[in-house]
Amino acid sequence: MKIALLGAGRIGQLHARILAAEIGGPDLIIADVDAERARAAAEESGARSATIEEALGAADALVIAAGTDAHAALIEAGTERRLPIFCEKPLARTMAESRHVVEMVEAAGVQLQVGFQRRFDPGYREARRLIASGELGTVYALRLAGHDPAPPHEAYIPVSGGLFRDFSIHDFDVVRWLTGVEVDEVYAVGSVRGFPVFAKYGDVDTAVATLRLSNGALAAMTVARHDPLGYDVRTEIFGSLDSVSVGLGPRMPLRSVEPGVPPPAGPAWEGFLVRFADAYRNEIIEFLRVARGEIESPCTGRDGIAALRIAEAATLSVSEHRPVRVAEIAG
Numbered sequence: 001m002k003i004a005l006l007g008a009g010r011i012g013q014l015h016a017r018i019l020a021a022e023i024g025g026p027d028l029i030i031a032d033v034d035a036e037r038a039r040a041a042a043e044e045s046g047a048r049s050a051t052i053e054e055a056l057g058a059a060d061a062l063v064i065a066a067g068t069d070a071h072a073a074l075i076e077a078g079t080e081r082r083l084p085i086f087c088e089k090p091l092a093r094t095m096a097e098s099r100h101v102v103e104m105v106e107a108a109g110v111q112l113q114v115g116f117q118r119r120f121d122p123g124y125r126e127a128r129r130l131i132a133s134g135e136l137g138t139v140y141a142l143r144l145a146g147h148d149p150a151p152p153h154e155a156y157i158p159v160s161g162g163l164f165r166d167f168s169i170h171d172f173d174v175v176r177w178l179t180g181v182e183v184d185e186v187y188a189v190g191s192v193r194g195f196p197v198f199a200k201y202g203d204v205d206t207a208v209a210t211l212r213l214s215n216g217a218l219a220a221m222t223v224a225r226h227d228p229l230g231y232d233v234r235t236e237i238f239g240s241l242d243s244v245s246v247g248l249g250p251r252m253p254l255r256s257v258e259p260g261v262p263p264p265a266g267p268a269w270e271g272f273l274v275r276f277a278d279a280y281r282n283e284i285i286e287f288l289r290v291a292r293g294e295i296e297s298p299c300t301g302r303d304g305i306a307a308l309r310i311a312e313a314a315t316l317s318v319s320e321h322r323p324v325r326v327a328e329i330a331g
Helices: 010-023 035-045 052-058 068-080 095-108 122-133 154-160 163-179 277-291 301-320
Strands: 003-006 028-031 061-064 085-088 112-115 139-147 183-191 206-213 218-224 232-239 243-246
Touching: 003 010, 003 052, 010 028, 010 035, 010 277, 028 035, 028 052, 052 068, 061 068, 061 277, 068 085, 068 095, 085 277, 095 301, 112 277, 112 301, 122 163, 122 232, 122 243, 122 277, 139 163, 154 163, 163 183, 163 206, 163 218, 163 232, 163 301, 183 301, 206 301
Parallel strands: 003 028, 003 061, 061 085, 085 112, 139 218
Antiparallel strands: 139 232, 183 206, 206 218, 232 243
């Protein structure tokens, strides 16, 4: 099976290493609008580089790690060739374009897997098992933290879609996936606390959101573009029988000021590629099973749309200073 990897940036290079280890470099074809970047990634992973058209023509399946602006067109190109497709989030730049992409893929009967890697992290998987098995009892509330160690460069801000669409969409997806319950309502507030450049583009660098789920459970989350101690992504789940945390460990960038409590034992996570290294590997292995026809997609285009709807509701809530029902956002 030959895999075409489209996009050889930071995340594409990670996927290249994983794919080369799983299928062998000779069966991996890497393409990028920057031909030199594709050649470098191919050389590192023992793969071969090609143009995007050449890669599409030679592939049995497609992994899209290109820039957001290219996702929809590349999904369409893969769908025309009836290739199983893995695509990093988001599917497209807008909700309308995302709906169009998903409807096109479904009409063609093509398998599409969206890159929500937290679903494949061992800690998140165990938390989901505990909820599904009833071992946590009734889920009362969830508390989520998503804090990047440093803000992105300025050029990325106007094309990111904003804090909720770009970063928190992973949290919105994982709330749905962990609980098996949809989000009904969002109330969010945001501020520019440390980096005025975000205000230049109508964005924020710090935000808080509360979510009401359809079964009455509640979730509260904090989001930040800067955490001086490192990358901090956690989810705490409080139930009637037990309470658990994903992300609590020696590399969590948070210290206690209680007397006698030692500081974290290990170096803080420096970024998402390191924190979720196992999850990225697991999701690609799962996609290879999808591509071989062994299983259905574990994270569909409809999942991508559902998470984006919550992100859109949160963004609208910040701008209009009110709670927003997810049903207000066309799905």
